[in-house]
Amino acid sequence: MSTSTTDSTAAERLGIRAHSDGPVVRASAAPASFVPVQTRSERFASVHHADFAEVTGFEAEWKLTPVDRIRSLIDGELDGSAYAIMYPEVEGTTVEWIPRDDPRIGTAGTPEERASANAWTNFDNALLIDVSGEVETALTVTRSTLGDAPRAGHTIITAQPNSSALVVLDSRGGATLTENVEILLAEGAHLTVVSLQEWDAPALHLASHFARIGRNAQLKHFVVSLGGSVVRVNPSAHLAEEGSDTELFGVYFADADQHLEQRVYVHHDAPHSRSRVTYKGALNGHGARTVWVGDVLIAHSAPGTDSYEQNRNLVLSEGTRADSIPNLEIETGDIVGAGHASATGRFDDEHLFYLQSRGITEEEARRLVVLGFLSEIIQKIGEPVLEQRLLAALEAELRAVA
Amino acid sequence: MSTLKITDLKVSIETDQGTKHILKGVDLTLNEGEIHAVMGPNGSGKSTLAYTIAGHPRYKVEGGSIELDGENVLAMSVDARARAGLFLAMQYPVEIPGVTVSNFLRTAKTAIVGEAPAIRPWTTTVREAMKNLRMDNEFSARNVNEGFSGGEKKRHEILQLELLQPKFAVLDETDSGLDVDALKIVSEGVNRAHDTTGLGILLITHYTRILRYITPDFVHVFVDGRVAEEGGPELAERLENEGYDRFLVDQPAGA
Numbered sequence: 001m002s003t004s005t006t007d008s009t010a011a012e013r014l015g016i017r018a019h020s021d022g023p024v025v026r027a028s029a030a031p032a033s034f035v036p037v038q039t040r041s042e043r044f045a046s047v048h049h050a051d052f053a054e055v056t057g058f059e060a061e062w063k064l065t066p067v068d069r070i071r072s073l074i075d076g077e078l079d080g081s082a083y084a085i086m087y088p089e090v091e092g093t094t095v096e097w098i099p100r101d102d103p104r105i106g107t108a109g110t111p112e113e114r115a116s117a118n119a120w121t122n123f124d125n126a127l128l129i130d131v132s133g134e135v136e137t138a139l140t141v142t143r144s145t146l147g148d149a150p151r152a153g154h155t156i157i158t159a160q161p162n163s164s165a166l167v168v169l170d171s172r173g174g175a176t177l178t179e180n181v182e183i184l185l186a187e188g189a190h191l192t193v194v195s196l197q198e199w200d201a202p203a204l205h206l207a208s209h210f211a212r213i214g215r216n217a218q219l220k221h222f223v224v225s226l227g228g229s230v231v232r233v234n235p236s237a238h239l240a241e242e243g244s245d246t247e248l249f250g251v252y253f254a255d256a257d258q259h260l261e262q263r264v265y266v267h268h269d270a271p272h273s274r275s276r277v278t279y280k281g282a283l284n285g286h287g288a289r290t291v292w293v294g295d296v297l298i299a300h301s302a303p304g305t306d307s308y309e310q311n312r313n314l315v316l317s318e319g320t321r322a323d324s325i326p327n328l329e330i331e332t333g334d335i336v337g338a339g340h341a342s343a344t345g346r347f348d349d350e351h352l353f354y355l356q357s358r359g360i361t362e363e364e365a366r367r368l369v370v371l372g373f374l375s376e377i378i379q380k381i382g383e384p385v386l387e388q389r390l391l392a393a394l395e396a397e398l399r400a401v402a
Numbered sequence: 403m404s405t406l407k408i409t410d411l412k413v414s415i416e417t418d419q420g421t422k423h424i425l426k427g428v429d430l431t432l433n434e435g436e437i438h439a440v441m442g443p444n445g446s447g448k449s450t451l452a453y454t455i456a457g458h459p460r461y462k463v464e465g466g467s468i469e470l471d472g473e474n475v476l477a478m479s480v481d482a483r484a485r486a487g488l489f490l491a492m493q494y495p496v497e498i499p500g501v502t503v504s505n506f507l508r509t510a511k512t513a514i515v516g517e518a519p520a521i522r523p524w525t526t527t528v529r530e531a532m533k534n535l536r537m538d539n540e541f542s543a544r545n546v547n548e549g550f551s552g553g554e555k556k557r558h559e560i561l562q563l564e565l566l567q568p569k570f571a572v573l574d575e576t577d578s579g580l581d582v583d584a585l586k587i588v589s590e591g592v593n594r595a596h597d598t599t600g601l602g603i604l605l606i607t608h609y610t611r612i613l614r615y616i617t618p619d620f621v622h623v624f625v626d627g628r629v630a631e632e633g634g635p636e637l638a639e640r641l642e643n644e645g646y647d648r649f650l651v652d653q654p655a656g657a
């Protein structure tokens with residue numbers, strides 16, 4: 001059953017598919033003829049590449065992904081050595097490479113698909129970013145010289161108890177990379193992680209982020225995907241202890257023949273946990289392709305959960321495709337709130353009319369509307385310098401639209 | 403002297419039930435500095451007239467003309483009309499997510515004038531204009547119309563009227579939904595714009611209430627897509643006492 005969003009009349013008039021449901025209880029969601037949906041927490045997981053079946057491209061996990069373009073990452077040999085990074089000295093943070101047998105590795109999550117497992121099987125060293133205390137300055141770790149040879153990566157970000165920090169993972173240049181990123185928040189930690197994909201146009205990048213959020217800790221997580229040929233960043237957040245909280249944001253802009261995918265998973269696994277998922281994207285040019293999947297599982301163990309997820313896409317030209325698939329599984333009746341919304345549409349004519357009626361040209365009006373639409377996410381980062389830089393990057397993307 | 407001349411204007415829209423003819427031959431001439439009230443019952447086509455002047459794509463002109471100083475307005479894009487000096491204060495202003503009021507106002511002013519206003523004096527001008535309309539300065543940082551109350555939206559429309567300084571403004575039920583205090587503030591803004599720029603105004607309203615604060619030179623009674631009667635301010639007083647009933651007798655019931 002679906003009810004329209006509040007703006008559905010305007011949306012329908014403009015041919016927009018709107019979708020917004022209240023909570024759906026898993027047991028009653030699937031028609032009888034369907035294979036029962038496997039609960040997300042029971043999905044197979046392993047760190048070994050060989051434990052996963054060959055990828056055909058028909059699997060639920062891969063059917064929306066151009067697997068033929070990323071075979072080298074799913075199955076190929078990977079260089080797992082440390083690579084060059086750049087970062088400033090920031091008090092309260094340490095950045096170092098650690099060996100793969102370090103006991104901290106593997107504590108946040110386990111790969112659920114073959115490309116992620118391929119990265120795990122092949123990395124030699126992991127990049128450790130640790131924060132402690134109240135870190136005032138944003139720490140930006142940049143990699144820009146990965147090159148085109150297929151690579152495996154592994155990163156761990158640890159936030160010590162009651163620490164607060166903003167960590168930016170900035171990726172540029174060329175890459176053929178599959179990687180895992182573990183994010184561990186100890187009790188009371190407040191961490192913002194911004195994963196910035198500003199790759200060169202031919203880059204291939206698959207990433208799984210596994211966050212484990214401790215008691216009364218909060219993770220704000222941003223996936224910003226602008227550059228690259230195929231970029232698939234899948235963040236999962238395990239709300240593992242009482243009072244844990246996460247806000248997962250994403251913003252993406254797909255140009256012609258660009259595939260940008262994000263599969264988000266929020267696992268409410270402790271009482272009084274809260275999650276908000278907000279992803280917004282724009283598509284422009286023939287073959288521009290985006291995928292957003294938002295899985296939220298509210299487990300028996302998570303009474304008092306408060307959860308909401310949404311995805312909005314703005315279509316700027318013909319020949320694009322945006323998939324937007326929210327899934328909400330609820331195992332406990334005792335929740336504060338759970339909901340999801342998804343909408344993919346063209347420009348709202350009324351927005352354009354309003355701006356144009358003030359003398360603003362159609363081209364400028366479109367630019368304002370798109371920038372406004374996407375900047376709602378950027379504004380949430382809370383780091384003015386970075387926000388300005390990302391807005392400028394979005395403006396550059398938009399120049400191609402006119 | 404500028405003139406906005408509407409001649410035998412016929413307008414339809416496409417609905418699910420087919421083509422609907424709304425304006426059935428409207429004649430109206432506005433000169434610079436004049437205030438014309440257009441009064442009529444709900445559904446008579448007042449907003450259709452306003453939107454058609456502004457160029458909303460939904461409204462299809464079937465016949466007639468709109469000229470601004472002899473120029474064919476109907477051939478102009480929406481933004482070209484605004485740059486030529488036309489302004490519409492909307493009955494239902496839309497929210498524009500992520501676009502701040504300050505960014506919007508500066509972009510609009512730049513578009514109308516043809517070059518960006520110098521930042522310092524512009525900021526002062528905006529602040530003064532907002533103060534006059536009793537708008538808190540924090541409005542600048544908010545997104546256009548997002549979370550604005552009905553009254554705040556209307557003030558924001560009049561703020562734009564004062565800042566963009568058009569030759570002719572159409573005010574579509576700017577008074578509806580305002581309490582007396584807000585109505586006074588908004589009316590003051592309209593009168594200020596009128597006094598300082600010699601603006602011509604088409605004041606669309608359902609009620610006579612706003613005419614206590616903004617004095618029209620002419621009153622046009624609008625019924626079923628046409629001007630049914632014209633006169634001076636005394637016509638508004640008659641409407642106040644008698645309502646629209648005597649204009650509606652020919653109407654089929656329920657129309």
Ligand SMILES: Nc1ncnc2c1ncn2[C@@H]1O[C@H](COP(=O)(O)OP(=O)(O)O)[C@@H](O)[C@H]1O
Pocket residue numbers: 415417424442443444445446447448449450451
């Ligand atoms: N978008 C629309 N869809 C369907 N009917 C409309 C639409 N806009 C206007 N109309 C119809 O056209 C007529 C005139 O409407 P309008 O111009 O809004 O009148 P007013 O502003 O005087 O109340 C009404 O019967 C109204 O129902």
Ligand SMILES: [Mg+2]
Pocket residue numbers: 448449450493574575
């Ligand atoms: Mg109206």
